[in-house]
Amino acid sequence: MSKMLLPSDVNAQDFDSIIVLTFGFPTVAVFYFLLIYSHCAFTMQYFGRTSDYSKLQIGLRFGICFALIYFIGMQEVMVEASPFKTWGIDFLIYQFVMGIGEALVAIIMCVVISSLTLKNSVHKKPWAIDANKVIAVLIIAAAYTIERVFVCWTGIISSDVKLFPVPCYLWTVIFGLALGCMYIILYPLFSKEKSNLKKSFKIMVIIIGLNWFIFNGFMALIYKNALPDIITRSSFDIAALLLSSIVSGRILKKR
Numbered sequence: 001m002s003k004m005l006l007p008s009d010v011n012a013q014d015f016d017s018i019i020v021l022t023f024g025f026p027t028v029a030v031f032y033f034l035l036i037y038s039h040c041a042f043t044m045q046y047f048g049r050t051s052d053y054s055k056l057q058i059g060l061r062f063g064i065c066f067a068l069i070y071f072i073g074m075q076e077v078m079v080e081a082s083p084f085k086t087w088g089i090d091f092l093i094y095q096f097v098m099g100i101g102e103a104l105v106a107i108i109m110c111v112v113i114s115s116l117t118l119k120n121s122v123h124k125k126p127w128a129i130d131a132n133k134v135i136a137v138l139i140i141a142a143a144y145t146i147e148r149v150f151v152c153w154t155g156i157i158s159s160d161v162k163l164f165p166v167p168c169y170l171w172t173v174i175f176g177l178a179l180g181c182m183y184i185i186l187y188p189l190f191s192k193e194k195s196n197l198k199k200s201f202k203i204m205v206i207i208i209g210l211n212w213f214i215f216n217g218f219m220a221l222i223y224k225n226a227l228p229d230i231i232t233r234s235s236f237d238i239a240a241l242l243l244s245s246i247v248s249g250r251i252l253k254k255r
Contacts, residue, residue, distance in 0.1 A: 015222040028221050036214045040066050040106055041113050043207045048118050051189040059114030061189060063107035065182040066211060070106060072178050073215055074099030077160045077168045081219060087164045136248035137180030143244030144176035145169075147236055157233040182208055183245050187252060196253060200245040209238035 020028050044062040051058055074095045077087055084091045149172070152159040161168040186203045193199040213234040220227040 017220070017222050017224045017226075020222050025222065032214075032218050032221060036211065037105070037109060039211055039214055040110060043211075044110050044114060045117050047189065047202065047207070048114060050192060052191075053189055055114045055118040055120050056111065058118060058189060059111035060107070061185045062114070062207075063110030065185055065208065066106040066110065067103035068178045068182060069208070069212055069215055070102035071099040072171075072175050073212070074102075075171055076175070077164050077171055079160055079164070081223075087160070087167050132251050133184050136251050137177060137184055139248045139251070140180035140183055140241065140244045141173065141176035143240045144179055144237065145172050147240035148172045148176075151233065151236050156236070158229050179208065179241060180248070183241075183248060187249070196249040197246060200242055200249050204241040204245045205238055209234070209241060212237065 015025055015028075017028075040062065044058065048055070048058040048062065053061075075092065079085070079087055079091065082091055082094060084094070149161075149169070151157045152161040152168070159168065183203055186207065187199070190199045190202060193202070213230070216230050216234055217227075220230045
């Protein structure tokens with residue numbers, strides 16, 4: 001519950017959305033957690049039940065992907081939304097503490113729910129790495145990086161790229177690589193899906209993209225006028241992920 005247990009140096013009075021003013025921050029935080037973890041549980045259970053992987057692997061694969069979103073996503077350089085005036089070690093530690101809690105809960109929850117609700121498979125699948133998977137990760141990372149650089153520098157979305165260019169670019173590349181890894185981790189679970197487009201849509205839009213939107217949507221829940229920016233940035237991100245994953249899927253299919 002990292003977002004509920006905010007450090008004392010955070011001024012809750014800065015949270016000025018109509019929802020916070022009406023229901024209070026704790027209620028908004030509880031709603032956020034119910035929403036984002038419900039999405040985790042539902043997508044894992046819904047798509048995992050058709051996979052021939054073991055329920056432990058399904059839980060771990062989904063849990064790791066969601067954990068990467070929360071842990072690395074929390075490090076996005078948005079200093080104005082933190083208690084700090086500049087990017088630095090204090091910001092990194094603060095965001096680390098905020099993200100690690102959500103990440104651990106996601107992994108534990110997915111493993112527990114998969115063990116209780118999914119049928120176990122006798123097939124044990126290895127966690128293998130090959131050249132095509134590396135290429136697929138790089139394609140998705142490159143697409144995400146190019147898209148983010150474009151929307152940030154053109155001012156389509158708000159960002160700190162002009163104030164802190166190096167950490168912003170570094171985070172974008174790292175998160176792009178993480179997104180590529182998420183696709184590779186979930187890809188084998190959809191081996192029964194023949195359509196590359198449907199497979200990419202399920203992974204990068206319904207599972208990863210929607211969860212990323214909900215994660216970013218927390219800002220819209222606590223700050224007024226933040227929703228348009230959240231919708232815009234999430235839409236561009238998801239579009240880049242879908243298109244690049246379609247290309248990556250064709251490379252993986254050739255394997």
